[in-house]
Amino acid sequence: MVSSRLSGTGLTLAYDQRVVATDLSVTIPDASFTVIIGPNACGKSTLLRALARMLKPKAGAVHLDGSVITSLPSKEVARRLGLLPQSSIVPDGITVADLVARGRYPHQKLMRQWSKADEAAVAEAMRATDVAGLADRIVDELSGGQRQRVWLAMALAQETPILLLDEPTTYLDISHQIEVLDLCADLHEAGRTMVAVLHDLNQACRYATHLIVMRAGEIVAAGDPTEIVTPELVEQVFDLRCEIIQDPQTGTPLIVPEARRRVAAATA
Amino acid sequence: MNVRVGSWSVRLAPRALLVTVLLILIGCAVSVAALATGEFTVPVPDIIDALFGQGTPVAELIVSKLRAPRVVTGLLVGAAFGLSGAIFQSLTRNPLGSPDFIGFTAGASTGGILAVVAGGSALVIAGGALLGCVATAALVYLLAYRGGVAGYRLVLVGIGANALLLAVNSYLLTRANINDAATAGAWLTGSLSGRGWDHAVPVALALAVLLPLCAAISRPMRMIEMGDDAARAMGIRVEVVRAAAIAAGVLLSGVATAAAGPVAFVALASPQLARRLTRSPGVTMASSALMGAVLLTAADLAAQRLLAPTQLPVGVLTAAIGGTYLVLLLRKDRH
Numbered sequence: 001m002v003s004s005r006l007s008g009t010g011l012t013l014a015y016d017q018r019v020v021a022t023d024l025s026v027t028i029p030d031a032s033f034t035v036i037i038g039p040n041a042c043g044k045s046t047l048l049r050a051l052a053r054m055l056k057p058k059a060g061a062v063h064l065d066g067s068v069i070t071s072l073p074s075k076e077v078a079r080r081l082g083l084l085p086q087s088s089i090v091p092d093g094i095t096v097a098d099l100v101a102r103g104r105y106p107h108q109k110l111m112r113q114w115s116k117a118d119e120a121a122v123a124e125a126m127r128a129t130d131v132a133g134l135a136d137r138i139v140d141e142l143s144g145g146q147r148q149r150v151w152l153a154m155a156l157a158q159e160t161p162i163l164l165l166d167e168p169t170t171y172l173d174i175s176h177q178i179e180v181l182d183l184c185a186d187l188h189e190a191g192r193t194m195v196a197v198l199h200d201l202n203q204a205c206r207y208a209t210h211l212i213v214m215r216a217g218e219i220v221a222a223g224d225p226t227e228i229v230t231p232e233l234v235e236q237v238f239d240l241r242c243e244i245i246q247d248p249q250t251g252t253p254l255i256v257p258e259a260r261r262r263v264a265a266a267t268a
Numbered sequence: 269m270n271v272r273v274g275s276w277s278v279r280l281a282p283r284a285l286l287v288t289v290l291l292i293l294i295g296c297a298v299s300v301a302a303l304a305t306g307e308f309t310v311p312v313p314d315i316i317d318a319l320f321g322q323g324t325p326v327a328e329l330i331v332s333k334l335r336a337p338r339v340v341t342g343l344l345v346g347a348a349f350g351l352s353g354a355i356f357q358s359l360t361r362n363p364l365g366s367p368d369f370i371g372f373t374a375g376a377s378t379g380g381i382l383a384v385v386a387g388g389s390a391l392v393i394a395g396g397a398l399l400g401c402v403a404t405a406a407l408v409y410l411l412a413y414r415g416g417v418a419g420y421r422l423v424l425v426g427i428g429a430n431a432l433l434l435a436v437n438s439y440l441l442t443r444a445n446i447n448d449a450a451t452a453g454a455w456l457t458g459s460l461s462g463r464g465w466d467h468a469v470p471v472a473l474a475l476a477v478l479l480p481l482c483a484a485i486s487r488p489m490r491m492i493e494m495g496d497d498a499a500r501a502m503g504i505r506v507e508v509v510r511a512a513a514i515a516a517g518v519l520l521s522g523v524a525t526a527a528a529g530p531v532a533f534v535a536l537a538s539p540q541l542a543r544r545l546t547r548s549p550g551v552t553m554a555s556s557a558l559m560g561a562v563l564l565t566a567a568d569l570a571a572q573r574l575l576a577p578t579q580l581p582v583g584v585l586t587a588a589i590g591g592t593y594l595v596l597l598l599r600k601d602r603h
Binding site: 049052053054073074075076077078079082083084085086087088089090091092093094095098101102103105106110111112113114115116119155158 | 270275276279484487490491493494495497500501502503504505548549
């Protein structure tokens with residue numbers, strides 16, 4: 001049995017009256033790069049938000065280090081578990097350094113607002129995300145990719161051993177998507193438990209050490225992508241017929257959707 | 269700029285600090301000018317004597333009994349409006365989300381007019397205003413509530429309530445007898461004329477209680493401006509902070525309106541001016557309060573002296589000064 005600091009058992013998740021998932025159980029293996037994937041509206045972001053205590057389950061509970069997460073002081077949780085939400089609002093006119101510094105909030109007190117540890121954590125977070133050179137720039141004026149790195153830096157400055165990311169690559173072009181995912185992989189290698197909701201199955205297979213596949217509020221499969229991703233699974237979850245080959249770069253599964261019309265040369 | 273003493277540490281923005289100091293100095297200068305000048309000029313050394321009960325009887329009457337309470341009421345009411353504006357603009361993430369736009373001060377006016385028509389004393393009028401403000405805020409909040417209150421919905425519902433209440437106020441004025449209508453009309457423009465210590469004390473008490481609260485919630489509020497999820501992820505109990513902020517903001521605009529009437533524009537302009545001067549990202553409680561205090565006292569001084577002996581209600585001037593300055597600053601923003 002793998003060790004796990006973060007897990008959910010018997011979760012019923014709902015927005016108002018609209019039930020998204022019932023009796024969902026999930027385990028996030030420690031030191032994994034877990035990726036949650038599934039078609040639109042399958043409840044993957046909802047599950048992530050529940051794990052991050054953003055959404056209170058109607059039934060069941062999320063456990064962090066053996067305690068029900070909502071029973072722990074909120075600031076205490078924020079020192080162990082970070083979340084990069086899908087969309088955050090950039091405060092008007094804020095500089096990169098100031099925004100990253102806000103990640104230190106859970107470590108600060110009214111009388112201790114800027115310790116040496118705060119300063120060191122912010123410097124390290126900006127170094128790791130390669131935004132130190134942008135420190136005095138206004139966040140609003142940055143490109144989408146740079147901005148996402150700044151938000152990541154803020155989450156890193158929080159210095160949590162577990163970091164959850166809700167669709168961190170949405171709205172980014174392909175090179176910035178890879179840049180952000182490579183950064184996440186680095187953070188995972190440095191010892192953090194990373195949990196991300198992603199859209200792209202191939203990217204998920206490439207980066208995840210643990211894949212959770214969802215459809216219609218249920219977890220259909222979970223495990224090492226190399227072991228669980230099969231054409232049958234993809235068809236069952238995404239209604240997509242496909243072929244699976246080895247990613248020439250990483251050896252992980254690469255999904256090639258079936259074409260409606262084959263090019264003559266390929267069939268010959 | 270980092271300040272560390274032992275385990276105590278704070279991070280200060282030099283520009284915000286400078287603006288704060290300047291606002292305090294300007295506030296002092298304006299207050300002294302308001303105490304010294306007028307139909308009867310009192311030299312500055314005599315002011316100090318009079319305030320400490322050492323002056324001539326005439327100077328004491330003019331400074332301590334007439335001018336000082338007016339100045340103090342102006343400073344306190346301005347600070348309360350500034351803070352209340354800062355709170356609601358932060359909560360709604362919208363400059364138009366200030367209490368004078370989302371119906372709170374209009375509701376206070378309705379309460380005030382009803383009290384005037386009922387023939388109430390100054391105290392009853394103040395009570396009516398406070399009650400009107402709280403009731404309107406509760407109504408707007410409930411109408412905008414849908415499993416939480418989104419900023420834009422609060423602003424839209426508030427603007428609707430504001431329009432409705434302004435219509436009610438006009439109707440009440442047309443139905444009132446001529447004397448009541450005149451009294452209510454003067455009160456509605458917002459005025460510091462004839463304000464005594466009994467006007468200043470309730471505002472001072474409210475500020476004494478609510479200022480520490482505002483100081484405590486200002487950092488969490490800046491985090492909430494980034495979005496509820498972002499703030500929650502940092503360990504902020506968003507609902508608790510928001511409830512405290514709403515309570516503080518409503519009470520501040522209520523007591524301020526009760527003391528001086530619905531003075532236009534201070535709540536809207538002060539936080540925006542403070543923010544642009546300090547170039548601070550996010551709500552700035554201290555500088556918004558100071559800006560409100562300076563804006564209102566300076567406007568009141570101008571209202572008394574500009575067209576002397578004709579005395580203007582301060583609300584006319586706050587709108588003119590605050591509005592002009594804000595337009596100028598916004599013009600500069602574009603470049």
